[in-house]
Amino acid sequence: xxxxxxxxxxxxxxxxxxxxxxxxxxxxxxxxxxxxxxxxxxxxxxxxxxxxxxxxxxxxxxxxxxxxxxxxxxxxxxxxxxxxxxxxxxxxxxxxxxxxxxxxxxxxxxxxxxxxxxxxxxxxxxxxxxxxxxxxxxxxxxxxxxxxxxxxxxxxxxxxxxxxxxxxxxxxxxxxxxxxxxxxxxxxxxxx
Amino acid sequence: xxxxxxxxxxxxxxxxxxxxxxxxxxxxxxxxxxxxxxxxxxxxxxxxxxxxxxxxxxxxxxxxxxxxxxxxxxxxxxxxxxxxxxxxxxxxxxxxxxxxxxxxxxxxxxxxxxxxxxxxxxxxxxxxxxxxxxxxxxxxxxxxxxxxxxxxxxxxxxxxxxxxxxxxxxxxxxxxxxxxxxxxxxxxxxxxxxxxxxxxxxxxxxxxxxxxxxxxxxxxxxxxxxxxxxxxxxxxxxxxxxxxxxxxxxxxxxxxxxxxxxxxxxxxxxxxxxxxxxxxxxxxxxxxxxxxxxxxxxxxxxxxxxxxxxxxxxxxxxxxxxxxxxxxxxxxxxxxxxxxxxxxxxxxxxxxxxxxxxxxxxxxxxxxxxxxxxxxxxxxxxxxxxxxxxxxxxxxxxxxxxxxxxxxxxxxxxxxxxxxxxxxxxxxxxxxxxxxxxxxxxxxxxxxxxxxxxxxxxxxxxxxxxxxxxxxxxxxxxxxxxxxxxxxxxxxxxxxxxxxxxxxxxxxxxxxxxxxxxxxxxxxxxxxxxxxxxxxxxxxxxxxxxxxxxxxxxxxxxxxxxxxxxx
Numbered sequence: 180x181x182x183x184x185x186x187x188x189x190x191x192x193x194x195x196x197x198x199x200x201x202x203x204x205x206x207x208x209x210x211x212x213x214x215x216x217x218x219x220x221x222x223x224x225x226x227x228x229x230x231x232x233x234x235x236x237x238x239x240x241x242x243x244x245x246x247x248x249x250x251x252x253x254x255x256x257x258x259x260x261x262x263x264x265x266x267x268x269x270x271x272x273x274x275x276x277x278x279x280x281x282x283x284x285x286x287x288x289x290x291x292x293x294x295x296x297x298x299x300x301x302x303x304x305x306x307x308x309x310x311x312x313x314x315x316x317x318x319x320x321x322x323x324x325x326x327x328x329x330x331x332x333x334x335x336x337x338x339x340x341x342x343x344x345x346x347x348x349x350x351x352x353x354x355x356x357x358x359x360x361x362x363x364x365x366x367x368x369x370x371x
Numbered sequence: 372x373x374x375x376x377x378x379x380x381x382x383x384x385x386x387x388x389x390x391x392x393x394x395x396x397x398x399x400x401x402x403x404x405x406x407x408x409x410x411x412x413x414x415x416x417x418x419x420x421x422x423x424x425x426x427x428x429x430x431x432x433x434x435x436x437x438x439x440x441x442x443x444x445x446x447x448x449x450x451x452x453x454x455x456x457x458x459x460x461x462x463x464x465x466x467x468x469x470x471x472x473x474x475x476x477x478x479x480x481x482x483x484x485x486x487x488x489x490x491x492x493x494x495x496x497x498x499x500x501x502x503x504x505x506x507x508x509x510x511x512x513x514x515x516x517x518x519x520x521x522x523x524x525x526x527x528x529x530x531x532x533x534x535x536x537x538x539x540x541x542x543x544x545x546x547x548x549x550x551x552x553x554x555x556x557x558x559x560x561x562x563x564x565x566x567x568x569x570x571x572x573x574x575x576x577x578x579x580x581x582x583x584x585x586x587x588x589x590x591x592x593x594x595x596x597x598x599x600x601x602x603x604x605x606x607x608x609x610x611x612x613x614x615x616x617x618x619x620x621x622x623x624x625x626x627x628x629x630x631x632x633x634x635x636x637x638x639x640x641x642x643x644x645x646x647x648x649x650x651x652x653x654x655x656x657x658x659x660x661x662x663x664x665x666x667x668x669x670x671x672x673x674x675x676x677x678x679x680x681x682x683x684x685x686x687x688x689x690x691x692x693x694x695x696x697x698x699x700x701x702x703x704x705x706x707x708x709x710x711x712x713x714x715x716x717x718x719x720x721x722x723x724x725x726x727x728x729x730x731x732x733x734x735x736x737x738x739x740x741x742x743x744x745x746x747x748x749x750x751x752x753x754x755x756x757x758x759x760x761x762x763x764x765x766x767x768x769x770x771x772x773x774x775x776x777x778x779x780x781x782x783x784x785x786x787x788x789x790x791x792x793x794x795x796x797x798x799x800x801x802x803x804x805x806x807x808x809x810x811x812x813x814x815x816x817x818x819x820x821x822x823x824x825x826x827x828x829x830x831x832x833x834x835x836x837x838x839x840x841x842x843x844x845x846x847x848x849x850x851x852x853x854x855x856x857x858x859x860x861x862x863x864x865x866x867x868x869x870x871x872x873x874x875x876x877x878x879x880x881x882x883x884x885x886x887x888x889x890x891x892x893x894x895x896x897x898x899x900x901x902x903x904x905x906x907x908x909x910x911x912x913x914x915x916x917x918x919x920x921x922x923x924x925x926x927x928x929x930x931x932x933x934x935x936x937x938x
Binding site: 234235236237239259260261262297300304308329333334337338339340343346347349350351352353354355356357358359360361362363364367368369370371 | 424426427428436437438439554555556557558560561594595596597720721722723724725726727728760762763764768769770771772774775776778779780781
């Protein structure tokens with residue numbers, strides 16, 4: 180991945196709320212942590228994160244977030260790439276998310292029906308958007324959970340081997356530069 | 372208890388970056404037994420590029436680059452945004468040799484043989500007489516003791532060896548050089564160029580001139596467009612000391628490189644009024660060692676070289692070697708940047724690019740270059756920019772298969788520009804030695820006190836406004852300008868441009884300058900300073916090619932003087 184692109188991309192996505200550790204993680208590249216044992220998340224939390232991530236980037240004609248190991252990426256980031264307060268923020272958000280699933284749907288999020296899962300994510304996305312637009316969130320308030328995990332899922336997925344080479348196009352050594360090549364939507368893909 | 376190296380060298384070069392590498396090459400090729408002292412760790416072409424071509428998913432996170440580790444070791448360097456596992460190993464660990472910021476100053480340092488030439492920006496623009504004459508014309512600082520005609524052949528000389536690609540434009544204020552074929556603007560940048568030419572007769576958009584090769588040069592191969600040059604390049608497709616000058620110097624058999632060598636001061640002989648060598652602290656053992664030579668080239672980076680001169684106090688020079696003028700440490704400059712504009716470029720959705728071009732476009736200075744372009748501030752700025760399509764990190768609402776499908780395609784075209792502005796030399800912008808705090812090598816800590824002045828701030832306003840206006844008039848939409856500078860804060864502070872110059876300026880008069888027109892100390896004639904410290908003004912062009920040309924020119928002069936027994 181082009182570092183400049185990645186920085187720009189993360190900056191664009193996160194706006195002023197860019198968390199330095201995500202930026203530096205993307206810059207430093209993201210190890211394929213597939214199969215690695217979880218270090219910060221419990222196995223239940225890991226399953227919850229994998230379920231949410233797969234809803235954000237599902238398997239289609241290419242692997243989804245779960246197969247790309249996004250939950251392990253998030254665990255690695257929480258373990259070695261986050262400051263304690265950032266880790267705390269994520270963990271608090273994750274716990275509140277699970278509480279809400281239980282309260283609204285009567286069971287753990289991973290046991291909710293797909294319709295319930297999608298509905299809850301949509302609600303959270305709308306709430307986060309409203310918070311952002313109304314400017315209600317003060318500096319001392321945590322970031323809403325949905326944009327946080329969406330950003331992590333996207334960063335983890337498109338820098339994974341599956342995300343970069345199967346979903347997008349990855350060319351390590353292009354060998355030439357062409358400043359105008361045709362782009363055919365539906366056939367071609369963005370470069371990772 | 373100081374050890375003394377038994378060997379007497381013809382020349383000692385302090386530093387192995389852009390300037391030191393050139394000094395080493397020129398002096399060894401002219402037959403001088405040369406010792407290069409580098410405070411950084413060892414590094415070699417190819418084998419030291421440990422992250423080259425590594426795909427993102429193969430990088431580990433755990434351990435190295437955790438935020439607390441970065442805070443501890445790279446508290447200053449991280450302000451650049453460059454500190455990552457890709458490249459952190461080439462940067463200086465700030466906690467080794469801290470410094471004091473009375474006002475914010477980001478001092479970016481390399482920590483390897485090769486210095487910052489390993490991860491430099493590689494943009495390469497000649498200075499012109501508009502720059503060399505500016506101080507004299509406007510009564511600012513001191514006059515450059517040289518003119519374009521003095522340095523032009525040396526620009527050609529270093530460009531041919533370094534390998535520079537670029538487009539000739541025939542502009543008097545941005546002279547053409549010895550160029551390999553230029554890299555290519557992409558289709559939106561070409562469109563932007565067309566619009567700029569149509570709207571502004573005095574403005575140009577060109578692909579950046581850069582020390583990249585697009586044609587074979589010696590055993591170096593043309594760029595293969597992988598993208599992250601800062602990781603190092605095994606094919607030697609960009610100029611660095613490791614790929615270019617140091618191998619040439621080694622080939623002569625006259626080169627000795629000693630890494631881990633912190634040069635603390637110069638040894639000065641009162642009787643002969645000459646330097647006779649340098650004092651080194653070995654970085655690993657902390658042992659003090661003296662090395663002797665007939666000639667000394669200080670190429671330790673602008674502030675590294677000045678630091679050594681300031682720390683050389685003798686009864687004749689109580690305020691630093693060769694500093695009767697009092698100019699040493701003063702007139703610190705950089706290029707002020709982190710100011711510009713960006714916007715979207717509508718259309719062209721069925722156009723894309725292939726390959727990771729290592730440079731963007733450049734807009735040569737267009738302010739104060741003629742009577743018609745006169746502004747209410749002095750000097751001017753050049754603009755670096757790029758057009759590209761947004762990637763997977765762009766903001767797309769929603770989630771699920773729709774989001775994934777949307778991110779499969781590249782996003783809209785964007786165009787962004789950042790200015791690099793000339794900084795006036797001002798006496799109050801200075802570094803000085805702390806009276807008693809020292810680092811672990813016994814060097815007194817540097818205190819920085821420098822900031823942008825009224826001329827720079829007036830220029831910044833024009834930079835933001837002018838770039839936004841240019842983008843809008845030429846067809847960009849949703850244009851926004853920005854300026855990251857806030858007085859007293861980190862954001863666009865001095866030093867961040869990594870184009871720091873001044874503090875041991877050249878000049879015609881020994882009463883007001885440290886060096887003469889050959890980068891030679893007025894007062895200690897066998898000491899030359901050929902890095903950015905020598906600059907009496909900053910111009911707005913990226914300075915490294917001028918370091919190279921001045922160094923090669925000074926080496927030629929010094930060897931002739933040595934032969935004539937004048938030094």
